[in-house]
Every structure is written in structure tokens, then in C-alpha cells.
Amino acid sequence: MPRGVKIALGLLVVAVIIGLISFRGIQRRVKRLAELQTADEKARHEILAAPITTSSDVTQAAKIYWAAGPDHIAPVEVQLPLSANPVERCRQLLHELTVNPPTPGQRTIPADTTVMGFYILPDGTAIADFSDALSSEMPSGILSEEMAVDSIAQTLESNVPTLRRLKVLIHGQEVDTLAGNVDLTGFFDLNPPAPAVPPTTVAAKSAR
Amino acid sequence: MLPPSGPIIVLDPAHGGTDAGARGEAVAEKDIVLQIARSARAALERQGYRVVMTRNDDSNPSYDDRAAMANGYRDAIFVSLHVASTGTPRTVRTYSMLFAAPADPLGAAAGGGSARAGPPVALVSWAEAQRAYVAASRRLADLIQGEFAQAFAGSPSNSESVPVRALRSVTGPAVAVEISSISAVTPDALTASGEPLGNAIARAIVTFRQAGAGGGK
Numbered sequence: 001m002p003r004g005v006k007i008a009l010g011l012l013v014v015a016v017i018i019g020l021i022s023f024r025g026i027q028r029r030v031k032r033l034a035e036l037q038t039a040d041e042k043a044r045h046e047i048l049a050a051p052i053t054t055s056s057d058v059t060q061a062a063k064i065y066w067a068a069g070p071d072h073i074a075p076v077e078v079q080l081p082l083s084a085n086p087v088e089r090c091r092q093l094l095h096e097l098t099v100n101p102p103t104p105g106q107r108t109i110p111a112d113t114t115v116m117g118f119y120i121l122p123d124g125t126a127i128a129d130f131s132d133a134l135s136s137e138m139p140s141g142i143l144s145e146e147m148a149v150d151s152i153a154q155t156l157e158s159n160v161p162t163l164r165r166l167k168v169l170i171h172g173q174e175v176d177t178l179a180g181n182v183d184l185t186g187f188f189d190l191n192p193p194a195p196a197v198p199p200t201t202v203a204a205k206s207a208r
Numbered sequence: 209m210l211p212p213s214g215p216i217i218v219l220d221p222a223h224g225g226t227d228a229g230a231r232g233e234a235v236a237e238k239d240i241v242l243q244i245a246r247s248a249r250a251a252l253e254r255q256g257y258r259v260v261m262t263r264n265d266d267s268n269p270s271y272d273d274r275a276a277m278a279n280g281y282r283d284a285i286f287v288s289l290h291v292a293s294t295g296t297p298r299t300v301r302t303y304s305m306l307f308a309a310p311a312d313p314l315g316a317a318a319g320g321g322s323a324r325a326g327p328p329v330a331l332v333s334w335a336e337a338q339r340a341y342v343a344a345s346r347r348l349a350d351l352i353q354g355e356f357a358q359a360f361a362g363s364p365s366n367s368e369s370v371p372v373r374a375l376r377s378v379t380g381p382a383v384a385v386e387i388s389s390i391s392a393v394t395p396d397a398l399t400a401s402g403e404p405l406g407n408a409i410a411r412a413i414v415t416f417r418q419a420g421a422g423g424g425k
Contacts, residue, residue, distance in 0.1 A: 070294050070296050070389075071294065071295045071299070071301075071388070139230060139294065140223075140228075140229050140293060141229075141230045141237075141290065141291070141295075141386065141390075142290055142292065142301070142370060142384060143293075143294055143301065143388065144294045146370045147294070165308060176271075176373060177373045180222075180223060180227060180229055181222075181290065181372060182370065182372065182373065183376060185335070185373075186307065186308050188371075189308050
């Protein structure tokens with residue numbers, strides 16, 4: 001074998017060994033970074049998570065809307081300590097919706113989702129600010145996104161009758177869609193006022 | 209079936225490019241809906257319809273570009289095609305646009321709420337261009353869903369109203385159709401639904417047109 005080829009082969013073997021060593025080092029570093037990130041995320045969640053219950057809360061029945069099959073949601077009545085303060089009450093309800101579905105299959109919003117902020121304006125507009133996970137970990141699709149938004153809206157609507165509409169923010173920002181389909185630029189109506197009874201109907205009823 | 213003289217059917221395969229949509233094992237919604245759209249297009253053309261598609265490759269036109277394409281035709285029906293991440297396998301759902309009630313009904317009406325005298329200004333908000341066609345879209349969605357209930361066993365008999373982003377700016381009857389689901393049905397079975405889907409849409413559109421609802425508000 002010519003000497004040049006031997007040298008080239010030798011260099012190649014050395015390069016492969018160096019590459020393997022570097023690759024294992026990079027792998028270890030990526031793993032360590034991932035662990036750090038998870039720890040950071042956990043710490044951030046703990047800091048952001050406001051105390052969910054206070055001593056003045058009263059345990060009562062609440063309706064939480066979880067999935068009741070692959071294509072619809074239904075209320076489940078649970079006993080929850082709930083605040084008299086509507087903002088705190090809403091946070092407690094959304095926490096329950098996110099953290100405690102009766103079974104994993106009944107989950108409508110991603111497990112990592114946290115409520116970063118919740119506000120109620122004087123006109124009854126609720127503004128719910130969720131972490132990125134609500135959008136980034138949501139399976140894309142009209143049905144899955146509709147079930148997610150409906151579970152949030154109907155849980156709030158059923159337990160806080162003063163709310164009139166809902167705005168969903170992701171990490172403090174208005175976003176175009178939840179996961180590519182359902183429009184989040186507008187509002188979702190809550191507790192719509194009962195339609196006025198037409199006078200003719202009243203007349204017809206009283207005529208009987 | 210009547211070979212209709214109009215309208216133009218705008219088929220919108222959702223997502224595309226870097227937006228894969230729903231993901232299954234080694235398959236993405238963007239690719240499946242493109243194949244379904246091509247089959248549905250052939251089925252609709254066989255019925256005598258003129259069909260255009262918002263994309264015919266792996267591009268990703270913006271929502272506004274897709275709506276603008278439909279709005280460029282005088283008498284168009286917009287059908288956005290999707291595959292779900294969830295749902296009972298092999299069922300199909302039809303959606304029309306749902307807008308929230310205006311916060312201030314007087315102010316939200318075109319030109320309404322102004323203290324100035326004179327005729328109302330009939331400007332159409334691009335972001336809510338579909339609002340004027342919601343009733344027509346709902347009628348069309350119900351008709352299409354009625355056909356799907358027969359063609360795809362287990363599908364609901366009524367359509368739903370949901371704020372679907374793709375429909376928001378279309379100035380004409382517009383619906384979204386979603387097949388379930390990318391995780392529970394093989395890609396071949398999903399793709400094969402294109403032809404029955406196109407035939408069902410064609411039958412519904414004939415009824416819709418005969419009822420005089422085409423393009424109406």
C-alpha cells in the first residue's frame with residue numbers, strides 16, 4: 001500500500017475517533033441542558049402559580065367541562081374550594097380544568113398549560129392569559145381547538161354568571177389562532193342575555 | 209343532478225409549507241388535504257362545476273391570500289378542507305363562521321352610532337367580511353353536513369358554528385370541512401374520502417342553489 005494512502009487512512013481513523021468523542025460530549029451537553037431547562041420551567045411554574053386556595057374559600061359544587069368522548073365535552077360536577085372573588089374563582093376553576101381531569105383521555109388542554117394572568121373588566125369581559133403550552137402543545141385541528149376553547153369558556157360561564165365574554169391571550173399577546181384553526185383575535189360570548197320574548201308569542205300564549 | 213352554470217367552488221387545502229397542521233405517524237395534514245382536494249376537485253368537475261384551489265403544491269398562502277382568491281370571483285363558494293387530530297374515526301364535520309356579538313351593536317353596525325347626519329357608510333371590515341354571509345354559510349354548512357351524515361356513517365346531522373380563522377374574511381358562502389382523524393385512520397383511507405366528499409359537497413350545492421341561497425346573505 002502506498003505511503004500516502006496509509007497516511008490518509010490514518011488521518012481518517014484519527015478524525016473518526018475525534019468525531020465520536022466530540023459527538024458523545026455534545027450528546028451529554030444537550031442532555032444536561034434539557035435537564036436544566038426542565039428544572040427552570042418547573043421553577044418558573046412554581047413562582048407563577050399563585051396560591052389557589054385561601055382560608056376564606058367555601059367548598060361547593062362546580063361544573064368543569066372536560067372531554068366526554070373524542071368529539072364533545074360535558075360538565076362534571078366536582079366539589080371545589082372556591083373564592084368569592086370572581087378573579088380568584090376563575091383562576092381556581094381553570095387550574096382544576098388543567099390539572100385534574102378525571103382521566104387522561106378527558107383532558108382538553110395541554111397538561112403544561114398555566115394561567116399566567118386573569119382579569120375581569122367592568123363590562124364583564126374576562127381576559128385569560130395562558131402560557132405558551134396552550135398553543136404550542138395543542139394538537140392542531142378545528143375539533144380539538146374548539147373543544148379546548150369551549151371547555152374554558154363553558155367552565156367559566158357555568159360558575160361565574162357575571163362574565164359576558166372571554167378573550168384568550170397566549171403569553172400576554174393576542175395571537176391569530178390557537179393551533180392553526182380557531183380564531184383567537186376576537187371574543188367568545190359568555191352568558192348571552194336571554195332573547196326577548198316576541199310580543200306575538202306572549203299574545204298567542206295568553207289567548208289560549 | 210343539474211349541471212350548474214355557477215358558482216365557482218374554491219377548494220382550500222388547509223396549511224402547507226412549514227405549517228404541517230395535524231400530525232400523525234409519518235404523515236401531515238397538509239399533504240393529506242392536498243390529495244383530498246385534488247380528488248374532490250375531480251369529483252366536482254365531473255358534476256360540471258368550475259373549481260379553483262388556493263394551493264396545488266406544498267406552499268402556504270396566508271389566510272388573507274386564500275380569502276382574497278375567493279373574493280376575486282363574483283359568485284364563489286369557499287370550502288376549506290381539514291383533517292382533525294381527534295374525533296370519531298371516519299366521521300366528517302362541517303363548520304360555518306361564528307362571530308362574537310358586537311360589544312356595541314350600534315357602533316359596530318356599518319356607519320351606525322355616528323352623531324353625524326347622512327347615509328350610513330357601508331364599509332366592510334376585512335377582518336369580519338364573512339359576517340354578512342353567516343346565515344348563507346350556515347345554510348350551506350347544514351346542507352353539506354346532511355349529505356355527510358349519509359355518506360360517512362356516524363357523522364353528526366347538523367353543522368356547527370366555530371370561529372374558524374380561514375373563513376373570517378371570505379365575502380360569500382364559506383364553510384370548513386374536517387375529517388377525523390389523522391391519528392386513527394390510515395392516510396390511504398383519508399385520501400380515499402376525497403371523491404365521496406366532493407360528490408356530497410356537489411349535491412349540497414345543487415340544493416343550496418335551487419333554494420335560491422347562492423351568494424345571498
